[in-house]
Amino acid sequence: MVVREYLHGPLGFKLLARKHDIKSHRQLNNWVNVYKKYGAEGLRRKKNAEVYSVKFKLDVLSFMKRTGASLAETALHFGLTNPSMIASWKRKLLKHGVEALNRPRGRPAMSDKVKNEKNKKHQENNEMTREQKLEQENELLRLEVEYLKKLRAFQMDPEGYLEKHKQLYHSSSKKNSD
Structure with a gap:
């Protein structure tokens, strides 16, 4: 209205x-x-807030850094309706690194002792193996290195980098606006 x-x-x-x-x-x-x-x-309003991957969050932040777009412009470009969410991602990345972008939002629901005991038993059965944890950590580190390489390339030659990647972002923005 x-x-x-x-x-x-x-x-x-x-x-x-x-x-x-x-x-x-x-x-x-x-x-x-x-x-x-x-x-x-x-x-x-969306009933179930969408969960975005770490890679998507890094792409959004990288786009904003490369192009100098505002939070609102970046949000529109990627089809996000809440620009402040991008600012939150940026703060988390700068303060705690890439792993902070992978943490679940919110606080776990409070429950009584019985639920806690059931959850502990369930977690013991479904707990990630050491190998799985290491694989996840490796993936996060790969993403961080990729992001830092792109950032360094942009800082060294902003115009050349933007020109080289212009087609990539124009084609992806057309997909998002469809």
């Missing part, structure tokens, strides 16, 4: 945000951009 009022009315972001008690006019701006790209469906 607010997005339609902006698109068809005389009020700008700031006045409309004030009128509807929206804390930030930037939020309204994000809604309008999402609506323009994805329609009303893009504004609907």
Whole structure:
């Protein structure tokens, strides 16, 4: 309703945000951009939040770094409706490294002793082997090295790097907008 009022009315972001008690006019701006790209469906809350792979998160952060795109522009490019999620990924990566991007969100649900005992028995049966843990760690380290190589190449020659990878991101953005 607010997005339609902006698109068809005389009020700008700031006045409309004030009128509807929206804390930030930037939020309204994000809604309008999402609506323009994805329609009303893009504004609907998703019941089950999507879980993104570490590689996808690194690709998003790498794209933002290479192109200098804002959080909102990057979110639109990758079909994400919450730009602040990208900022969260960036903070985690800088503070704790690539492994932080693989941690599950939220806090585990609280349960009583019986549930805890059942969970412990179940975990003992399903616990990852040492080899599986090492394989997972190797994969995360490979992704981190790949990301750092791309970052170093970009820092050494930003224009050349962007020109070399321009086609890759133009073709992937067409896929995301379909």
